[in-house]
Amino acid sequence: MNYLLDQTFYQLADCLSGRLSSEDMLSLFKVEDTYLGIIELANQYWLTGHLVSALRTANILHCLSEEVSSYLQELEQVYIERAYQIGQELSALNAHFKAQDITAIAFKGAHALLAGISQPASIRFMKDIDLILAVEHLEQAQNVLVKRGYVAEEESAIVEDSHHHVAPLLNPAQTCFVELHRAPLRDIAHAILPESLIWKNAEFIENNDGQVLNNNACAFRGLTPTHQVIVCIAHNEISDRAYDSLHIDMQQITNLYLLVKSYEQEIDWHEVSTRFQLANRFYALEFSLFVLKELFKIDTPITPKQSTELKGRLERAIKRYVDAKPGSHFLPAVRAQLAMYAKHNIKANFGENHSLILGWVKQFGRHILQVANPSLLKRFFDANR
Incomplete structure (x- = not known):
């Protein structure tokens, strides 16, 4: 039921x-x-x-009730153990990279864990560890991990050279994957926050006790609070196509809530707005902040005012999720692919002044290439079945 x-x-x-x-x-x-x-x-x-x-x-x-309480605490233990495994793996990665004088930017869940944004650590379940490497260190970092027993999962081994991260590597303990990124976001959202900007502003990671992880034993740096917010929204709404598939991802909205709550006045909302506007993706930012306000009652200086259009979109997204049968993710995934032909996506991907018809042709060409690639096609079906 x-x-x-x-x-x-x-x-x-x-x-x-x-x-x-x-x-x-x-x-x-x-x-x-x-x-x-x-x-x-x-x-x-x-x-x-x-x-x-x-x-x-x-x-x-x-x-x-004892039954419900026991059930929830049993599940919580899984989250606690997972957080411990991730913490141990971060320590191992730090040692591997520091020995080779490699600096990496820890972002998404890895940064949240190191900075103490997730307190207790078990409140955020992490499937993998995401790190950004400078282009000149990416291959070196990959080789360092392979020599220490990390292996690419067979199904994930083929990743295009233009992809924003190399093939995910499974750690020796087989507890999690490590993704080494060239950039924080996929090509479709790359213009919102290019890697040159994040490296220019990368900073030492400060935990929730005010202690800065900048001693000689730490190989990790972190994104600024502003850039963390940008990545959180852009990754969810654009890279994962939540906006186009009319999907409300409660985990990502909760992550955004924790970021805004943790950093408050440290976030430069003007920069957040500007980055999305320059990439012609302001509509995604607007909707994400509206959802944050509606669900978590958190306002920001750029949160849109009450909007019948945004409210209706949120209600439709929730209704679609509630009405869907368990496991019916395939149709929304196809719908997201078709949404790439929408006018706003053509303009964002190919330029504001680009011919709409020519944009459709180019987008169709991209999809033909994807369908012709067995690895990409298999990953699409596996991820959305």
């Missing part, structure tokens, strides 16, 4: 944000259909660790 309702998205966000009083949160978990929907949505987006932490902070975990 599907317990998800449209309001479940709002209820989960209320729980994760800590905005509810203990009494109000407990009232949600007294109604079986309601709490089963919240748990189901949290599980689907790898947010259960965060949910359990919120229940514990509200001091109501012990008030739940």
Whole structure:
């Protein structure tokens, strides 16, 4: 039975944000259909660790039925162990790179873990570790890891030279993949934040206790708070095509919430706005910030005002997810591919003054090349089945 309702998205966000009083949160978990929907949505987006932490902070975990409480704490343990595995792997990578005088930018989940944005660490489940390397160090870093027992998964071994990261490498303990990036974003979103800009502004990583990881033992640097926000939004809405497929990714919206909450006044919202405008992708930024406000009640200096159009889009996205049958990701994925022919995407990819018809022809040529590549085609079906 599907317990998800449209309001479940709002209820989960209320729980994760800590905005509810203990009494109000407990009232949600007294109604079986309601709490089963919240748990189901949290599980689907790898947010259960965060949910359990919120229940514990509200001091109501012990008030739940023994069955529900035990179930949630058992899942939380998986998240705790995962965070420990990632932490151990980051330490190993740091040692490998420092020995060769290689500097890497830790971003996305890796940065959140090192900087203490995710507290406790179990609130963010990480599938892999993402690092950015300067072009002149990328092959060297890859060779360093291969010599130490890291191997490319057979199905991921073929990655185009123009791709924003090399083939993911599985660590010797076989606990996670390490992705070495040339750039923070795929080609489709590259103009929003080119690698030259992030290296120019890369900074030492400061944890939530104010301690800076800039001693001689640390090989990692971090993106500025502003660039972290840009990557979070652009990766979700553009690279992963959440905007075009009308998909609300609760995990990514929650990551954005944690970034905005953690850095507050350190984010240069004018730069955020400018980067998306220059790349003709402001519509994606606008919608993402609107969703953040609607779900997590967080405002920013550039959050759009109440909009019937944006509100309707959010409601349609949630309804589409709720109405979809479990595992029915293929049609949304195809829909995202077809959306690449939309006028705003043609203009963003080929230039504001580019011929729309010529843009369609070029985009069709790209898709023909992708369909002709067995590796790419297999990865598309595997990722969306």
